[in-house]
Amino acid sequence: MNLEDYKDVWVFIEQQDSHIIDVGLELLGAGRELADKLDVKLCGFILGDHVTEAAKSLYAYGADKVYVIEDPILKDYRTETYMKATGDLVRKYKPEIILYGATANGKDLASAVATEVMTGLTADTTLLDINVEKRLFEASRPAFGGNIMATILCKKHRPQMATVRPKVMKKPDPDWHREGTLELVSEAISLKEDTLRTKVIEIVREAKKAVNLEEADVIVAAGKGIKDEKGFQMVKELADALGASVGASRDIVEAGLCGHDHQVGQTGLTVTPKLYIAIGISGAVQHIVGMQNSDLIIAINNDPDAAIFNAAHVGVVADAFEIVPMLTQAFRTQLAGEEAGGVTADV
Amino acid sequence: MNVLVCIKQVPDTKIIKVNPKTNTLDRSSAPAILNPYDAHAVEEAVRLTEQHGGKVIVLSMGPPQARIAIKKCIEIGADEGYLISDRRFAGADTLATSYALYKAIEKLIKEEGIDLVLCGKHAIDGDTGQVGPGIARRMEIPPLTNVIRVEKVDTDEGSIIVHRKIENGYERIQSTLPCLLTVEKEINEVAYSPLPNMIKAARYEPIVWTVDDLNDVDVKQLGLKGSPTIVGKMWPPEKSSGADMIGGTVEEQVEQLLTITLEKRELFSVKGGETT
Ligand SMILES: Cc1cc2nc3c(=O)[nH]c(=O)nc-3n(C[C@H](O)[C@H](O)[C@H](O)COP(=O)(O)OP(=O)(O)OC[C@H]3O[C@@H](n4cnc5c(N)ncnc54)[C@H](O)[C@@H]3O)c2cc1C
Ligand SMILES: Cc1cc2nc3c(=O)[nH]c(=O)nc-3n(C[C@H](O)[C@H](O)[C@H](O)COP(=O)(O)OP(=O)(O)OC[C@H]3O[C@@H](n4cnc5c(N)ncnc54)[C@H](O)[C@@H]3O)c2cc1C
Numbered sequence: 001m002n003l004e005d006y007k008d009v010w011v012f013i014e015q016q017d018s019h020i021i022d023v024g025l026e027l028l029g030a031g032r033e034l035a036d037k038l039d040v041k042l043c044g045f046i047l048g049d050h051v052t053e054a055a056k057s058l059y060a061y062g063a064d065k066v067y068v069i070e071d072p073i074l075k076d077y078r079t080e081t082y083m084k085a086t087g088d089l090v091r092k093y094k095p096e097i098i099l100y101g102a103t104a105n106g107k108d109l110a111s112a113v114a115t116e117v118m119t120g121l122t123a124d125t126t127l128l129d130i131n132v133e134k135r136l137f138e139a140s141r142p143a144f145g146g147n148i149m150a151t152i153l154c155k156k157h158r159p160q161m162a163t164v165r166p167k168v169m170k171k172p173d174p175d176w177h178r179e180g181t182l183e184l185v186s187e188a189i190s191l192k193e194d195t196l197r198t199k200v201i202e203i204v205r206e207a208k209k210a211v212n213l214e215e216a217d218v219i220v221a222a223g224k225g226i227k228d229e230k231g232f233q234m235v236k237e238l239a240d241a242l243g244a245s246v247g248a249s250r251d252i253v254e255a256g257l258c259g260h261d262h263q264v265g266q267t268g269l270t271v272t273p274k275l276y277i278a279i280g281i282s283g284a285v286q287h288i289v290g291m292q293n294s295d296l297i298i299a300i301n302n303d304p305d306a307a308i309f310n311a312a313h314v315g316v317v318a319d320a321f322e323i324v325p326m327l328t329q330a331f332r333t334q335l336a337g338e339e340a341g342g343v344t345a346d347v
Numbered sequence: 348m349n350v351l352v353c354i355k356q357v358p359d360t361k362i363i364k365v366n367p368k369t370n371t372l373d374r375s376s377a378p379a380i381l382n383p384y385d386a387h388a389v390e391e392a393v394r395l396t397e398q399h400g401g402k403v404i405v406l407s408m409g410p411p412q413a414r415i416a417i418k419k420c421i422e423i424g425a426d427e428g429y430l431i432s433d434r435r436f437a438g439a440d441t442l443a444t445s446y447a448l449y450k451a452i453e454k455l456i457k458e459e460g461i462d463l464v465l466c467g468k469h470a471i472d473g474d475t476g477q478v479g480p481g482i483a484r485r486m487e488i489p490p491l492t493n494v495i496r497v498e499k500v501d502t503d504e505g506s507i508i509v510h511r512k513i514e515n516g517y518e519r520i521q522s523t524l525p526c527l528l529t530v531e532k533e534i535n536e537v538a539y540s541p542l543p544n545m546i547k548a549a550r551y552e553p554i555v556w557t558v559d560d561l562n563d564v565d566v567k568q569l570g571l572k573g574s575p576t577i578v579g580k581m582w583p584p585e586k587s588s589g590a591d592m593i594g595g596t597v598e599e600q601v602e603q604l605l606t607i608t609l610e611k612r613e614l615f616s617v618k619g620g621e622t623t
Contacts, residue, residue, distance in 0.1 A: 079480070079483075079490050079492075104493045104513045107476055107477075107492070108493075110477075111475075111476065111479075111480035111490075112480045112483070112490065114441075114442060114477065114481065115442065115480070115484035116484055119442075119575055120442065120576035121441065121475075121477055121576070122576060123441075123473075123474065124474065124475070142584060143472070143474050144358070144360050144372055145361065145472075145474070146584065147363055147365055147372065147583075147584075148365055148370070148581050148582070148583060148584070149581065149582050151579035151581075152576050152577070152579065153576065153579045154577075156575065157575040197488075197489050197522055197526070198489045198491070198520055198521065198522045198523075198526075199521045201508065201519040201520060201521055202518065202519045203513070203516065203517075203518045203519075204516045204517050204519070205515050205516040206515060206516040218611075274611060275611055275614060285584055288584070289584070296607075298604065298607070309590045310589050312590040314591055314604075314607055315589075315590030315592045316592070316593050316600050317592065318597060322597055323600060326597060326601045327605075330601050330602075330605050331605070334605060334609065
């Protein structure tokens, strides 16, 4: 293998029903930086049926070039077809780096492709960089239940590949004046439906959950420090006053105070609100990994040594049962006052 | 229908400690357990063979003490266990791991026939979820990852229908047999082991193979040598420089929190605020 033959940074653009899902756009943002450091092109590649129009929107997010394979056989994700198509693209165009979103299908595809083209794959990364001098991709990831971070290198094989957790990289602001080139790859897929061994019978999209923490701007999260149903109500009232969604640590979910769809952390959701208020949460690493990218983190805990204060931007040592109701009241008064003021101003 | 389950012994990452001096994991600080997802895979295999006949064979790659994880699988109801153990396997990344396991599976297929391979969704230590799809690719059978339910197995027709968990729902997908599934915890509840299983497990000794027991192995593809990825540096997860602490009386704290939060005033949807 001649390593110099491999150029450009590629991003797998995952689509659902021909709509591009966000993680691909986030990775274009991250990929742009890598491509600039290496002084190469950033390319998206998208597989599906009727995806060319969507593909053209990718320039705005930083892509210089987009490879498209359109075929009815690629409408829904299937390992066998996607692996074949991606493998063909890789063998033909020889990218230096490929990023995939660490979604169910992104991970599935990346793992299969790694074996198909015999290269290294770093899983679930959260930090990406380039060692410019050695022209080496440095992909870092949490392992051992989040207890340790490790940088994984792939020195002698190309492409260097990584899956990247959704919501960790920032989706760039689109620049609709940016232009790029489209490469419609037509010959790559040579599979016939009747020779395939798998068939997607049905895709069941669950109705949008009542709580969609992943999209919330403000989250008030409860931990075991609030003790019981009464404490949980108290936190909910603060959330109500702020128009916020309610998050929880695993211990709260396990205590049955709310459903798993409220759980933030390694085995729950990764959230990135503009404001995260953690109440009575100790700050276990498994919780932190789920909320550390929030813009502003405020922690309330009665233990000055609680680990949550290392992750928070603003900390308050206080008894939740004393301060939370006061805070709720203060917000209510303030916001109601503004509302009243706003109304008179409008009139 | 013979079902093969790949299982891994892992340190209990709930308890494992990081040595602050060396930034490495202190494995002695945590007991070794059967990877929790793999317990669900074995349970599912036991249920499937109860319905469709055949046996459950478990396979692990690891050091000699991984025998204990295999015995745990016998307790859950597996019929046989194989351990591939050899220093030449050591230091494997997922590509080399799937190669070694594949070589053992090849031999088992010759000896016993395998209709279905099960893996866990991921192992809680390395935590990549890459080994299952890697094995499937090497066997040239379809991988169906993140399975939450086996809806139907038709051994006459040689097909299976499963539910795969995807981001905002699930998909029903059909595959020919043999294929490989990686399972989520939702797939089943691991039942308490009946006494006869416990007794069998206590006496059970898995069959151990070294590299030399496998056929046509390319040793260059094994272990550290066969691994394209290497672990560069390791460090404990970043801690931010710490929070700005707000002192004073509770009243003063509330006052300050109000000020800080209201700098983000645009976030709070208040009735009447949204005049359009
Ligand atoms: C594999 C694995 C996955 C996990 N996944 C997750 C996950 O996704 N999400 C998650 O959250 N956890 C997860 N955990 C669990 C995690 O390790 C912690 O056990 C959990 O986050 C602790 O929850 P807590 O902070 O609510 O409770 P505790 O650790 O019990 O902390 C309670 C805190 O409340 C404070 N407190 C007590 N009384 C008061 C008071 N009156 N006022 C103010 N503060 C008070 C205490 O000082 C303490 O800091 C996982 C663990 C493992 C091993
Ligand atoms: C800190 C750290 C980070 C790492 N990061 C990477 C990385 O990014 N990329 C990479 O390629 N390697 C990585 N590795 C190496 C990786 O942990 C090993 O290859 C490991 O043998 C298998 O990977 P896993 O634990 O991730 O298994 P997973 O792929 O998560 O395991 C999934 C399933 O495969 C089966 N399985 C896995 N291992 C075995 C086994 N030994 N015997 C039987 N069945 C098994 C089980 O059914 C298991 O449930 C890393 C190692 C360390 C220490």
